[in-house]
Amino acid sequence: MDAAGTALLADAALPRWSERARPAVRGALMASAPLAILVVAGLGVWEWLSDIGVIPRYILPAPQALLGAMVTTSEALTRHGLVTIQEAVGGFLLGNAIAIAASLLFAASRAVRLCFYPLALASRAVPIVAITPLLVILLGRGMLPIIVVVAISVYFPTLLNMLRGLRSADVEYQELLYSLNASRWQRLRIVELPACLPYLFAALKVGASVAFIGAIVGEWIGANSGLGYLIVISANYFRIPAMWAAITVAATLTLLLVAAVSTAEKFATPWRHEGTGDL
């Protein structure tokens, strides 16, 4: 499993660090112009297709109706959105914490890895729709089972990438430290963990892109609050604009989480971004 996994998502539309000088502002504006044009044109075509009835309103509302629904349901969107944020972010943190701890254990002991790696793989492969009801019954209703569902959907890429990252640490440098009598902990801290960071962040981005989807599927099946629940209940009462408003909020939250991970990566591994133009 190579790592470097996922790319810096938000980067594509953002100015590079090396371009931060003032002329770059105009450059960035120019760079984002094509996207802006495309988005505006897309919204226009969507509105037009809705108006002439090619896109039925009972399936997908027109942009204006969607925007209207976001305003009128803003209170419910905020309330349920906050629940989903807590579940998605909580599960994201829990899943990744477990994955990082497990990767360190696996890297430290071959026996542990042999015993539990297949089990870790299997737990990701179990269909989520089947285990959610079980989790709800065992853990009680509320946020906890949904947080576990999210943790299960995000931990695997991190585990795989961390294992690869730990092995990528420079062997020669390791040996040097070894000859300098560095402790196991020092080697981990000085060499292995920094070497892991790019791999880790790549996986975190993949995880960030699925955390909200995991929360929504979980809420859909076994909860009475959150955006997933709002989507189902809106569909139940055929409030299609409200349903799409919730879907739009969920998509926006996903993009924000991915952008947050990208930003964290820039602070944690500044050396990777200076002038490399790495995506």
Added chain:
Amino acid sequence: MNRTLAIAAPTLVFAIVIALWQLATQSGWVNQLVLPTPVGTIAAFATNGPELASNALVTSIEAVTGMVLGNVIGLALAVVFVHSQLSRRTVLPLAMAAKAVPIVAVAPALIIWLGNGMAPKILVTIFLVFFPMLVNAMRGLRSADSDMGELLHSLSATRWQTLWMVRLPAAMPYVFSALKLSACACFVSAIVSEWVAADQGLGYLIVFAGSQFRTEEVWAAVLVGTLLSMVMVGLVVGLERVTTPWLAHQHQAA
């Protein structure tokens, strides 16, 4: 010796998990309307073998088709994005936004558009699979740029030659890492979309048998889905060994 251990150790762990499962269900700690005993689940394979097999086949077709198409689309987009700054600035953010949409919530609308068959399930799977490939492949294709790329540039290699001789080989480890993730995810995706509405497939079986509390069949279907995912991961690992033997030293963990 090593090989024996590599098989024996996880087998032992799985045996312990199954024993705990049997204990939890048989003792009544977990009610059998919620989770059947492993013994009962395995018995369901005997009594419902053909039903499980035919539904597993449907899910496999959806999952594999979605996986192949999703990865081809992801790889193709990555090649385009690497070569065209304009597309990177316009289409890439849209692809990111598309991935952010909770596609499962859109599944009922997809059924209205694409009908009741496999098409909407395949589309959902494509959606959930293309993104890891896109980002991994982009990183991979660019990983060779600095050194080899310049050399070839000085040798006046065409873009096509650079892609074929430098970028794609360099991207292989990244491509396979994405394939491994999607091998695991494609069955889960297909089953989730069948869960929304289907009249065949493992997701259908989970809903239908579940509505009648035939929990042994539900969990037999769950086990089949899990095993198929793991077989898929195994196939990708095997394919990686055959096609990129020079990466052999990296195989030990995954």
Added chain:
Amino acid sequence: MKRFLAALAVLIPLAAQAQTPRKLTVVLGYIPNVEMYGPEYALHEGLFKAAGFDVTLVPTGQGINQVQMVAAGVADIGIANPESILAAAGRGEKFKIIASQFQTSPVAMTCRKDSGVTKATDLKGKRIGVKVAAKPYLDLLLSKNGLKDTDVTTTTIGGTDIAVLISGRIDCEVTTFAFNEPRLIENAGVPVNVLPLGSFGLNAQTDSYFVKESFFNTPGNVEMLAKFMHTQGEAWANFFKDPKAAAAYMVNQKFVDGLDIDQQSYQATQQAIFMKSKLTAEKGILWINPATFKETAENLFAAHVTDKVVDPTDMLTTAVLEQSGLPKL
């Protein structure tokens, strides 16, 4: 001394009972809309508290089943469709059904008016949207009316999917709630005919209150349940006084997002009809009708949901109802 201790042993729990309210978890038959007026009203207007209960109401979700929750001991009392309770009983679980909200099943098939379907025999050659769990009941409905499953074209639809019917891709949809989907479909501009399954030999006492048999047999629990059902009698009596006001109460209290006052008022007036019968006028509301349960049990077997006809006789009990003093409406 012995006698004194024995008396103490009896008295202490009684005293404790009087002081600390009895905790109960109730899993609802649906989300807190007007269909669940009884428990929600009793909770929020203090009827439970006055009767010495500390009740937690759990709304049901898409994939979580009330029967599983009661069986697993996560909930004490469940409100669920008798089809589910009997199917689980067929798998060996022991339950007691203590009361039933609906006398006539509100489960219906909804057809577009332009399909011309007004009775089951009209279904020949039609396109029918079927929810996954409803397929056995459709097959049964067809066979009861002399049709084969090859006489119709079926499409599987999702649990919340009325857009397929509105779009005209199907003529009929099964199952729907007689007062919910039809209203929403008509509001979207498509007139419909509603065919309640109860009128086609598929009646069931939807939203039956049930507990585990072991819970029921625990000494004192019948009296406790009677006190609980008494609150339900009070709450539902209030509902029958003015169903539309009851609907407005549920919408205004905002127990759940997205309720529509027009739909809820319509549902309340219809629901009032489906909850009453000769039996409820004579014995009291929420009464159990063994004949209806027998019909449901036979249908479950005919639809291949259960391996044998599950005899509901031992599961049904009016012991709680007799002590609950329910209004005769």
